[in-house]
Amino acid sequence: MIVKLTKSIALALSLATFATTISTAVNASENTNKSAQEDIERIGVTGSVPLLFYKDEMQSAELDFYEMYNALNDNKKYTIVCRKQTRLGSRIKTRVCHPQYVLDRMAQETQDVLSSGGAYPSLKQIEFAVKDEREESMKHVEKLVKSNPKLLEKLVQLNEKQALYAQKKAQVYPD
Numbered sequence: 001m002i003v004k005l006t007k008s009i010a011l012a013l014s015l016a017t018f019a020t021t022i023s024t025a026v027n028a029s030e031n032t033n034k035s036a037q038e039d040i041e042r043i044g045v046t047g048s049v050p051l052l053f054y055k056d057e058m059q060s061a062e063l064d065f066y067e068m069y070n071a072l073n074d075n076k077k078y079t080i081v082c083r084k085q086t087r088l089g090s091r092i093k094t095r096v097c098h099p100q101y102v103l104d105r106m107a108q109e110t111q112d113v114l115s116s117g118g119a120y121p122s123l124k125q126i127e128f129a130v131k132d133e134r135e136e137s138m139k140h141v142e143k144l145v146k147s148n149p150k151l152l153e154k155l156v157q158l159n160e161k162q163a164l165y166a167q168k169k170a171q172v173y174p175d
Helices: 002-039 051-072 100-116 123-129 131-147 149-172
Strands: 080-086 093-099
Touching: 051 080, 051 093, 051 131, 051 149, 080 100, 093 100, 100 123, 123 131, 131 149
Parallel strands: none
Antiparallel strands: 080 093
């Protein structure tokens, strides 16, 4: 009986010593992991989409809308014409889109200037001269958009892309 009691006490003491050794080893391992984690340099990488992507998306949506509008349009003077044009003093071409009635008025004003020798009209002067036609044109566009759901969808997409581009541009250039 004493032998059994001695063995039981020895076993209990060895288990207690073993548990203490494991606990110390686990604590040491956790401390080593914490210090190792603190020593690890972390580098964060965040991706971003360039502003030009949003501008291209907006211009693509604009061209899609104009293409469908021109296909549905039955009045030639309201047709939207897009072309590449260089700015004065530059060789970089940009895309400009105008209704046909604006282009006709530009041609007429330019002919008048060439025959009289006056100053060339600016785009603002032309836009002022066609103000009444612009209102008629907007009513025509509104009528077409209301009668064609696909054209309305293209217009909504265009407005969304324009708003997204304006938002991203304001984030990049917070003036």
